[in-house]
Amino acid sequence: MAYTTIDNPHEYFQTFDYTGDGTTSAGKTRTFDGSVDLKPGLMYQFKFTNSGNRINLMENEYTGAGTHWLAASGDSVVDGPSASFDTNGFTHATQNLGGYYHNENNSQYGIWAWKDMDASNASNTSGTITSTVRADTTMGLSYVNWTGTSADGTLGHGLGTLPDAIWMYPIQVTANNGNTQRPQWWRGLSWNHVFNTGLNENRGQSDSTNGRIGAYSHGSTQGTTSVFSVFSGNSSYEAVNHSSQNYLALVWSKRQGFSHFSSYEGTGDNDGQFVYCGFKPELIMIKKTENTDGRCFDGRRNPINISGGMQSVSLNANYGITEDNNTRIDILSNGFKLRTNNTSMNQYNKTYCFAAFAAEPLVTSTGVPATAR
DSSP states (O other): OOOOSOSOGGGTEEEEEEEOOSSOOTTOEEEOOSSSOOOEEEEEEEESSSSSSOOEEEEETTTOTTEEEESSTTOOSEEOSEEEEETTEEEEOOSEETTEESOOTTOEEEEEEEEOOOOOOEEEOSSSBOEEEEEETTTTEEEEEEEOOSSOEEEEOOOSSOOSEEEEEEEEOBTTBSOSOOOEEETTSOTTOEESSOTTOSOOEEOOSTTOEESSOBTTBOOOSSEEEEOOOOOTTTOSOOTTOEEEEEEEOOBTTTEEEEEEEOOOOSSOOEEEOSEEEEEEEEEESSSSOOEEEETTTOOSOOSSOEEEEESSTTOOEEEETTSOEEEETTEEEEOOOOHHHHOTTOEEEEEEEEEEESBOTTSOBOOOO
8 A cells, every 4th residue: 555645755845954154155066866867946045043143034936035034023024045946956046145144154954845846836816816826746845925905715725635734925015015924824724823923933722703814614615635824913913915015925735645635632741742744854944823933843863763852953043952851752654643742832721723744655656655754
């Protein structure tokens, strides 16, 4: 039995790190070192430590290399650190962009990179609001761009399957017309919940009727394999469809053996629960559904399961890697197991959403099994 639609996840997702050398870095090329070449279309960049000039930001192919969202509230798309996305890596722009450094001498930096779609934008009229979509149905990711209408409505996403996670960003924030937050929806939440802010924020979910975004029914709108819903609202933290505001959503749909989006309930035990993914994870992003930051683990910085502390990246923009005995996790051939009662990962009776991306499928299409770390 095959457990995957993608035999080699490195064709679609890779991790990478580098050491800064303190130069201006304009024109400096970084080459990935995965098993296959990967031209990035989506990159999350972070500094390994929370000292000095920190960097924690995301770039994407839709708005283009050289533009980014800071992983902090209050920012729209501004100049980014990459001059270009290359055949197997990227090329730096200038070293200091608005005070965000990405090549300080002897500083360590990490990259999570998803494949360029090699696709063009297409008008999508599946929803009540016309959207512009760039989609990769194999990887299960689409970029959905629209202009706000100040009304409830639906938007086409182009994936052909139900969304499992939606991460929304304002492309360009105008004064008194839109918000600077990054609402999310996760299938692990009930239909009437939405995070007020993005993965990196210190706010949690909201039950408000304003500004919801999701793939379940609400009123007269219904999420399907072709559309998701947005709901009007005036709150500065919640609105996702302000009139004339330009928005971009990253819409994810899980793919067997490559990606998984779900939730789990904390037990409060140091010997925590096992969470099934259907593959050996390379990246795990965990977010509590309350007002605390999340934690991320990847296989590059943590190549083995260890009894002591693990290196985890805080999703808060003001922090880098932390390593302590309170952030222990085992990465297994078919998921991960919590080894901590840390409140950011495993507080009793609390809900956590997570996204995971594969290093290896549990079993390939030819029957080759994955191995635990």
